[in-house]
Amino acid sequence: MTIRTRFAPSPTGFMHVGxxxxxxxxxxxxxxxxxxxxLRIEDTDQERYVEGATDVIYNTLKTAGxxxxxxxxxxxxxxxxxxxxxxxxxxxxxEQLVEEGKAYRCFCTKExxxxxxxxxxxxxxxxxxxxxxxxxxxxKANLDAxxxxxxxxxMPLDGVTEYDDLVYGHISFPNKDLDDQILIKxxxxxxxxxxxxxxxHTMNITHVVRGSEYLSSTPKYNLLxxxxxxxxxxxIHLPLIMGKSVDEDGKEVISKLSKRHGSTGFMDLVEExxxxxxxxxxxxxxxxxxxxxxxxxxxxELIERFEISGISKSPAVFxxxxxxxxxxxxxxxxxxxxxxxxxxxxFDQAGIGQEHYxxxxxxxxPRVTRFxxxxxxxxxLTQYEQxxxxxFEHKKSKSTQESSKAVLNDMLPAxxxxxxxxxxxTEIMKSYAEAKExxxxxxxxxxxxxxxxxxxxxxxxxxxxxxxxxxxxxxxIGESIARLNA
RNA sequence: GGCCCGUUGGUCAAUCGGCUAAGACGUCGCCCUUUCACGGCGGAGAGACGAGUUCAACUCUCGUACGGGUCACCA
Numbered sequence: 001m002t003i004r005t006r007f008a009p010s011p012t013g014f015m016h017v018g019x020x021x022x023x024x025x026x027x028x029x030x031x032x033x034x035x036x037x038x039l040r041i042e043d044t045d046q047e048r049y050v051e052g053a054t055d056v057i058y059n060t061l062k063t064a065g066x067x068x069x070x071x072x073x074x075x076x077x078x079x080x081x082x083x084x085x086x087x088x089x090x091x092x093x094x095e096q097l098v099e100e101g102k103a104y105r106c107f108c109t110k111e112x113x114x115x116x117x118x119x120x121x122x123x124x125x126x127x128x129x130x131x132x133x134x135x136x137x138x139x140k141a142n143l144d145a146x147x148x149x150x151x152x153x154x155m156p157l158d159g160v161t162e163y164d165d166l167v168y169g170h171i172s173f174p175n176k177d178l179d180d181q182i183l184i185k186x187x188x189x190x191x192x193x194x195x196x197x198x199x200x201h202t203m204n205i206t207h208v209v210r211g212s213e214y215l216s217s218t219p220k221y222n223l224l225x226x227x228x229x230x231x232x233x234x235x236i237h238l239p240l241i242m243g244k245s246v247d248e249d250g251k252e253v254i255s256k257l258s259k260r261h262g263s264t265g266f267m268d269l270v271e272e273x274x275x276x277x278x279x280x281x282x283x284x285x286x287x288x289x290x291x292x293x294x295x296x297x298x299x300x301e302l303i304e305r306f307e308i309s310g311i312s313k314s315p316a317v318f319x320x321x322x323x324x325x326x327x328x329x330x331x332x333x334x335x336x337x338x339x340x341x342x343x344x345x346x347f348d349q350a351g352i353g354q355e356h357y358x359x360x361x362x363x364x365x366p367r368v369t370r371f372x373x374x375x376x377x378x379x380x381l382t383q384y385e386q387x388x389x390x391x392f393e394h395k396k397s398k399s400t401q402e403s404s405k406a407v408l409n410d411m412l413p414a415x416x417x418x419x420x421x422x423x424x425x426t427e428i429m430k431s432y433a434e435a436k437e438x439x440x441x442x443x444x445x446x447x448x449x450x451x452x453x454x455x456x457x458x459x460x461x462x463x464x465x466x467x468x469x470x471x472x473x474x475x476x477i478g479e480s481i482a483r484l485n486a
Numbered sequence: 487g488g489c490c491c492g493u494u495g496g497u498c499a500a501u502c503g504g505c506u507a508a509g510a511c512g513u514c515g516c517c518c519u520u521u522c523a524c525g526g527c528g529g530a531g532a533g534a535c536g537a538g539u540u541c542a543a544c545u546c547u548c549g550u551a552c553g554g555g556u557c558a559c560c561a
Binding site: 110113117126148171184196211212215216242255256286291293312313315365368394429444445447452461 | 488489490491492493496497498499500508509510511512519520521522523524525553554555556557558559560561
């Protein structure tokens with residue numbers, strides 16, 4: 001039997017990394033076994049509908065590279081894949097259970113349910129099963145009177161319901177704690193749980209993969225499968241992803257990942273310069289570990305390596321520092337072609353020509369952790385302010401304003417006469433240092449500072465000068481000499 | 487509150503009864519060096535607590551504590 005998993009998001013207009021990771025694992029579990037990954041949109045909540053929200057789902061999956069085999073946009077043999085388009089499907093199943101005495105119509109008003117709850121000591125005690133055994137004639141009278149009703153399932157009053165989860169192991173629940181769950185709401189729509197079971201079954205889903213918040217409602221699902229006489233799917237519950245934040249007292253707290261933990265939306269992270277494949281790589285590691293200690297993977301490699309036995313039970317904290325490192329590793333592993341492709345918009349913006357691409361790749365690739373940092377790193381090319389002359393002082397390089405003045409005075413004519421290439425420029429500085437018996441850095445530091453005007457640059461003096469070009473470099477050095485002399 | 491689940495360094499994690507408890511991120515130090523990075527080397531840093539089972543327990547069992555989840559005509 002081939003594995004079929006499904007990602008069943010509700011269109012809320014936002015896809016945070018927790019949802020994405022669920023989708024990822026569903027995808028990986030299916031693909032590792034050559035199975036099928038299905039996308040189903042769960043939009044039975046008319047009140048929460050958000051315009052354009054399904055596009056967010058499509059875009060996220062597409063950007064992340066999680067390609068579904070069946071779904072609303074591409075079809076498949078188990079469609080439709082949008083719950084609002086399958087509405088007619090659910091009620092007959094519920095009616096069937098009513099016929100068989102496994103479910104019943106409940107005419108209780110919301111008000112009654114609320115007062116029930118208010119009267120209970122803990123405020124959370126559920127339904128009292130008031131309508132569970134209504135006499136036939138009363139039911140008929142209520143129906144004739146047009147009193148709205150919901151359909152509830154008759155849960156067993158005693159015994160236990162148990163199941164085996166591939167991650168959490170054997171789990172058992174006392175049935176008496178289970179409410180007579182609502183299958184069909186008063187508006188005729190199915191509840192999420194009910195639609196979920198019907199859809200998973202009719203779509204032949206073999207492995208139900210979802211967050212651990214469903215661990216305790218799974219018995220209810222199983223009781224439904226049982227009522228219909230269907231086989232239950234294999235369950236794989238996933239640990240939650242948590243976030244770190246600071247509370248009003250300045251204390252660090254860890255709680256379920258949400259917006260207050262910064263950018264947790266996949267698209268937000270992409271906008272901040274994180275590569276989709278790096279995000280995928282990182283979140284794959286939140287709750288799963290490979291057998292060896294390798295950490296950098298492409299999606300294809302994840303498919304190959306992913307194993308359910310590697311999924312952990314305890315929640316994981318989302319760590320931006322590690323994401324950043326993973327991102328940097330992906331950048332470093334890029335071919336020059338890919339690297340340049342990602343840099344191109346920023347290079348164009350700074351007016352940098354192709355002749356510099358090789359050099360820029362060399363100096364930028366090892367030090368960029370997100371592409372969005374490039375403008376800042378290249379800012380010195382287009383901006384040259386009246387920087388603080390104290391920049392010429394650098395203890396480790398043994399550079400002072402005095403030494404800088406002397407070096408620049410000598411370097412200016414030498415550079416004027418130079419062929420403008422990297423090796424040549426480096427050679428000029430080095431041989432000058434040697435002749436004067438100075439450390440290389442005593443010469444290169446002031447040249448770099450004078451040329452760039454900032455303390456930190458990608459690349460050293462020669463590289464900075466190459467990027468700047470002869471004319472601009474000499475102009476800047478001249479200006480610096482004038483300022484040092486003043 | 488009831489029920490369910492979890493708990494190895496700051497974070498992610500390995501360990502399936504033999505532990506002198508891996509590795510990674512972060513952090514600190516040193517080296518390399520043309521600044522900053524990259525890279526190399528090294529340091530600090532962990533089994534929530536208490537009982538029990540066992541020759542042996544991070545690993546199994548039970549309690550306690552703490553954390554999380556769940557108890558909707560939400561999904």
